[in-house]
Amino acid sequence: MSQTTAARTRSDSADDVGTEPDRPEPARWKPLTRIAFRFCLLYFGSVCLFIPPIVFVLTGWFGFWLGHGAAYWPVRTVQPALNWVSRRLFGVSTQLYPSGVGDQTIFWVLLFCVLVVAVAGTAVWSLLDRRRAHYRTLAGWYLLVIRLSLAGQMLSYGCAKAMAVQMPQPSLTALLTKYGDFTPMAVLWSQVGVSRPYEIMLGAAEITAAILLFIPRTALLGALLAMIDTLQILVLNMTFDVPEKILSAHLLLMSLLLLAPEAPRLIRVLLLNRGTGPSAVPYPFRTTRWRRIAALTQVAFGIWIAAAQVHGSLHAWRTGGPDRPKPPLYGIWSVSQYIRDGQPVPPLTTDETRWKTVVFDYPNIVTYQQMDDTLVTVSADVEAADHRIRLIGDRPQPGSTAEPARTLNPQGILTFQQPNPDNAVLTGELDGHHVTLTLDRINPNSFPQRNTPFHWMQNTPRL
Incomplete structure (x- = not known):
């Protein structure tokens, strides 16, 4: 056996038994x-x-x-x-x-x-x-x-x-x-x-x-x-x-x-x-x-x-995420007709009690938009089997860091009917008044954030 081979063998043996090789002092x-x-x-x-x-x-x-x-x-x-x-x-x-x-x-x-x-x-x-x-x-x-x-x-x-x-x-x-x-x-x-x-x-x-x-x-x-x-x-x-x-x-x-x-x-x-x-x-x-x-x-x-x-x-x-549980009326709904105590409520921007839009995005949460575009998010118990929604009070919107300008605390129990996928009706009591809300679905993909495709070529920027 050559000296080089013997030295290598001794080095390998030292590694196998876990001994520390000679090192210069740091x-x-x-x-x-x-x-x-x-x-x-x-x-x-x-x-x-x-x-x-x-x-x-x-x-x-x-x-x-x-x-x-x-x-x-x-x-x-x-x-x-x-x-x-x-x-x-x-x-x-x-x-x-x-x-x-x-x-x-x-x-x-x-x-x-x-x-x-x-x-x-x-x-x-x-x-x-x-x-x-x-x-x-x-x-x-x-x-x-x-x-x-x-x-x-x-x-x-x-x-x-x-x-x-x-x-x-x-x-x-x-x-x-x-x-x-x-x-x-x-x-x-x-x-x-x-x-x-x-x-x-x-x-x-x-x-x-x-x-x-x-x-x-x-x-x-x-x-x-x-x-x-x-x-x-x-x-x-x-x-x-x-x-x-x-x-x-x-x-x-x-x-x-x-x-x-x-x-x-x-x-x-x-x-x-x-x-x-x-x-x-x-x-x-x-x-x-x-x-x-x-x-x-x-x-x-x-x-x-x-x-x-x-x-x-x-x-x-x-x-x-996208596969999370969704409420029965998932989507954005425009309130086309708002009836309070048997009387139609006109869509005036000065009316803080009339709803303009309703959003059902997360379970047990309802967000509605007032006539001045203020968004209010409230807690709600949604009973899918009984088609019933019980509004509880204010609650922050999950997954959103945008806070509404002001919040109210509506109380009431509403029942919902959905005769077809694009229409729904809410009836019941809201803040002591009997109300009927006729809802029309708004397609979320109609918003540019949802429907703007990727483009390889653009002659002008899409702002």
């Missing part, structure tokens, strides 16, 4: 690098722990068993301290709303507290551990956690868009809402929701970044793609006033954090057009065997999170 980190690492570990570690979506996504299937409220448990544990800080320092009261909104006052106070603790902790840590040369092993584990956390969140975003449930097609009520009544966020949601292929492609880019991040060998490319994706998300959140600015900004910073150790190599390749050396990113697994085991484990972890996100997106698709 270079001493610069003082500023050590301080920056301590701060990033304390700050982003706390952010990943306390910002609900990041922790919740990593639970995978357990998240469905625990319920979405479990994601707020870390914040609830420190809520008394946050309330004290908000009153003493900022003079405002805070409350945790489990609404999924990430820019609540309490989260801004939390971010301030995390920043103060990270700065103080970095100062104390730097003073007590000033002689340490580097933190390569700790940095390897830390970057692994950051990478998996970022990948999980990108997968959550991507699945929601790929199945077109994050920004659904504009609802029937949205079709009747004047453009000027839409909030900037509603404009963004309608803009993306009206083009399902565009939303799917956005989701595919985020899913691709997540898959690349879950695989160690492609993590660098995944971090680059995640940086582009999160930058776009942050720009949209900032310019359309979407209340997820805290999360999107920190996802962008996390992607930059993963790219920071590779900055010299990226500069040589992308800016100087030169070759690169080996990666300098710390990684906790050094032997061949453990690297393979770690890679398979990370891929399996990604599959675990992906299965949960796909399941959640499919559930949202069935309950809120």
Whole structure:
């Protein structure tokens, strides 16, 4: 056996038993690098722990068993301290709303507290551990956690868009809402929701970044793609006033954090057009065997999170997408005749009680349009078997971010008849008056948002 073959055999044997091969002693980190690492570990570690979506996504299937409220448990544990800080320092009261909104006052106070603790902790840590040369092993584990956390969140975003449930097609009520009544966020949601292929492609880019991040060998490319994706998300959140600015900004910073150790190599390749050396990113697994085991484990972890996100997106698709349950009179109906107490009510724009249009879009919800085009959404118990609708009161419209200018609280019980698919009649009591409403169906596809086809050639823009 030759010396080369023998050396290779000894090396393979060392890998098989999991022993660490001889490696040169890592270079001493610069003082500023050590301080920056301590701060990033304390700050982003706390952010990943306390910002609900990041922790919740990593639970995978357990998240469905625990319920979405479990994601707020870390914040609830420190809520008394946050309330004290908000009153003493900022003079405002805070409350945790489990609404999924990430820019609540309490989260801004939390971010301030995390920043103060990270700065103080970095100062104390730097003073007590000033002689340490580097933190390569700790940095390897830390970057692994950051990478998996970022990948999980990108997968959550991507699945929601790929199945077109994050920004659904504009609802029937949205079709009747004047453009000027839409909030900037509603404009963004309608803009993306009206083009399902565009939303799917956005989701595919985020899913691709997540898959690349879950695989160690492609993590660098995944971090680059995640940086582009999160930058776009942050720009949209900032310019359309979407209340997820805290999360999107920190996802962008996390992607930059993963790219920071590779900055010299990226500069040589992308800016100087030169070759690169080996990666300098710390990684906790050094032997061949453990690297393979770690890679398979990370891929399996990604599959675990992906299965949960796909399941959640499919559930949202069935309950809120095109295949969701629809009410008996699903559609938009024009009130051609309105009779109150036996007398026809003329369609005057000054009459706030006469209905102009009725929308049945979601189960147990009725939206009607007044004569001045104000849209009012109310809760309703719809009994399909008895053809009965009991109006309860005001209720926000699901899937819509456009709020009506003012709301009323009508009470009453109406029965409906549908002699043919394009006509219906509502009779009963409404606000103490006996009413009869004759309804004519309006085809939703008559709106440009629903019936404008794709064009390869256009001589003038279709505005």
